[in-house]
Amino acid sequence: xKRHVDxxxxxxxxxxxxxxxxxxxxxxxLLLCGECxxxxxxxxxxxxxxxxxxxxxRSRGTARAYESKTQALFRKLTVPKLAWASAVAAxxxxxxxxxxxxxxxxxxxxxxxxxxxxxLPAAVAPPNTPLTLTLDxxxxxxxxxxxxxxxxxxxxxxxxxxAARQGNRLLISTPxxxxxxxxxxxxxxxxxxxxxxxxIDQSGAxxxxxxxxxx
Amino acid sequence: MSPGQTNPDMQTKPSLPEAPAETAWADLVxxxxxxxxxxxxxxxxxxxxxxxxxxxRQVGPQDLEDKIHDTFLIVAQAIRRGExxxxxxxxxxxxxxxxxxxxxxxxxxxxNRRRNAELDSGLAVxxxxxxPEQDAxxxxxxxxxxxxxxSISERDREVLVRFYLREQTPDEICEEMGLTETQFxxxxxxxxxxxxxxxxxxxxxxxxxRFWREITGSAHT
Numbered sequence: 144x145k146r147h148v149d150x151x152x153x154x155x156x157x158x159x160x161x162x163x164x165x166x167x168x169x170x171x172x173l174l175l176c177g178e179c180x181x182x183x184x185x186x187x188x189x190x191x192x193x194x195x196x197x198x199x200x201r202s203r204g205t206a207r208a209y210e211s212k213t214q215a216l217f218r219k220l221t222v223p224k225l226a227w228a229s230a231v232a233a234x235x236x237x238x239x240x241x242x243x244x245x246x247x248x249x250x251x252x253x254x255x256x257x258x259x260x261x262x263l264p265a266a267v268a269p270p271n272t273p274l275t276l277t278l279d280x281x282x283x284x285x286x287x288x289x290x291x292x293x294x295x296x297x298x299x300x301x302x303x304x305x306a307a308r309q310g311n312r313l314l315i316s317t318p319x320x321x322x323x324x325x326x327x328x329x330x331x332x333x334x335x336x337x338x339x340x341x342x343i344d345q346s347g348a349x350x351x352x353x354x355x356x357x358x
Numbered sequence: 359m360s361p362g363q364t365n366p367d368m369q370t371k372p373s374l375p376e377a378p379a380e381t382a383w384a385d386l387v388x389x390x391x392x393x394x395x396x397x398x399x400x401x402x403x404x405x406x407x408x409x410x411x412x413x414x415r416q417v418g419p420q421d422l423e424d425k426i427h428d429t430f431l432i433v434a435q436a437i438r439r440g441e442x443x444x445x446x447x448x449x450x451x452x453x454x455x456x457x458x459x460x461x462x463x464x465x466x467x468x469x470n471r472r473r474n475a476e477l478d479s480g481l482a483v484x485x486x487x488x489x490p491e492q493d494a495x496x497x498x499x500x501x502x503x504x505x506x507x508x509s510i511s512e513r514d515r516e517v518l519v520r521f522y523l524r525e526q527t528p529d530e531i532c533e534e535m536g537l538t539e540t541q542f543x544x545x546x547x548x549x550x551x552x553x554x555x556x557x558x559x560x561x562x563x564x565x566x567x568r569f570w571r572e573i574t575g576s577a578h579t
Contacts, residue, residue, distance in 0.1 A: 151543075158522075158525060160525070160527075167450065167453070170412070170453050171449045171450055171453055173408060173411070173412065174405060174408030174409065174412065174449060174452060174453060174456075175404065175405070175408055175449070176408075177407055177408075180407070180408065180411045183415075187415075188495075188499050189499075189503075189550060189553060190522060191496075191499070192496075192499035192500050192502065192503035192553070193503045193506075193507075193518060193522040193523075193549075193553075194522050194523055195500050195503065196500055196503035196504040196506075196507050197503075197507065197518065197519040197522050197523035198523060199500075199504065200504075200507055200508075200515070200519065201519065201523065254523075282457075298471070298472050310525065311525070312525060326468075326471065328468070335465065335468060337464060338464060338467065338468045338471075
């Protein structure tokens with residue numbers, strides 16, 4: 144490839160959407176072209192920012208939808224004359240506020256990219272909430288099925304599941320996980336192909352980093 | 359890269375200038391084969407930036423210099439052993455070696471974590487934060503992207519969320535949202551331009567703030 148790569152193609156590369164043939168040509172060009180390397184760095188930053196902001200928007204949307212549902216439930220339950228109905232409604236709200244908030248709103252979506260070097264997980268998710276993990280399969284050889292293990296920081300297996308590839312992604316669900324560090328390992332035919340990191344954090348870093356742009 | 363350094367013209371360029379002319383691979387390979395020091399120098403000069411870029415992007419800064427050095431060593435040794443039969447494939451060969459290095463590094467990280475976990479789970483736990491500068495840059499990027507997404511219509515936002523988060527293809531998005539390909543490209547490039555513009559503004563604010571701090575700081579001394 145003698146010509147520079149256009150931004151559209153660099154964006155596709157950044158998002159892991161190129162075929163093996165396209166990858167070869169582009170990566171060989173990148174090895175030699177400083178200008179395209181710089182543009183890719185910018186595009187990487189842009190796509191990551193758009194992805195994290197989109198996740199935050201969706202997260203906020205889910206929370207809002209859940210809040211309006213809760214309010215509707217509260218209104219319904221306070222209309223009956225029986226006093227205990229109000230008490231039940233109050234209890235429901237209390238449970239919601241103390242941590243069950245996302246359970247009824249469905250699992251939280253978390254996008255995982257490969258763990259790099261000594262870095263620990265960049266992906267953060269809230270504790271005690273079912274998760275839908277999206278694994279980035281860029282550069283991973285095609286296979287009809289993949290085996291995915293979720294292990295804790297001591298290497299103890301927490302979840303094992305099998306899933307099929309969807310484009311350059313693989314989706315798996317996890318049950319509620321307590322606070323801690325986790326590693327998600329991707330296997331095919333017994334070979335370890337990639338490892339992803341995930342941090343379950345109670346401090347609210349997930350909420351802050353995703354939802355509050357003023358921080 | 360800070361947001362202010364974002365390329366202000368990130369739209370797709372219909373006609374891009376030619377990349378630097380390709381090196382005469384056969385000459386280079388011949389020099390390395392014959393142990394000519396100039397050959398290794400040239401190999402480093404041509405590939406070191408690209409190899410560094412690729413390795414850093416895939417596996418991060420850990421042992422980066424060692425890995426770069428190993429890559430060149432492997433390439434040079436293979437050439438001397440006559441394993442590169444077609445010199446014009448040198449670029450592809452370097453890429454293959456770099457990719458193997460990346461795969462080996464990932465495997466090593468996994469093994470290290472396992473070993474550390476067996477010894478003492480505490481050993482595997484390091485500081486989870488990135489360096490503060492990178493952290494601040496990422497946060498700025500997130501804020502700007504958030505502003506961009508909130509400054510456009512719900513429909514346009516839906517298009518971008520479908521593309522960047524749900525990773526739907528442009529064809530799927532256009533079909534499901536009744537857009538032409540041109541409309542889709544325009545929407546995307548406008549969002550990028552807005553991102554770059556807000557990044558520049560933020561950069562200027564930061565510069566002004568630093569300037570103000572320097573002035574007030576020097577006034578106190």
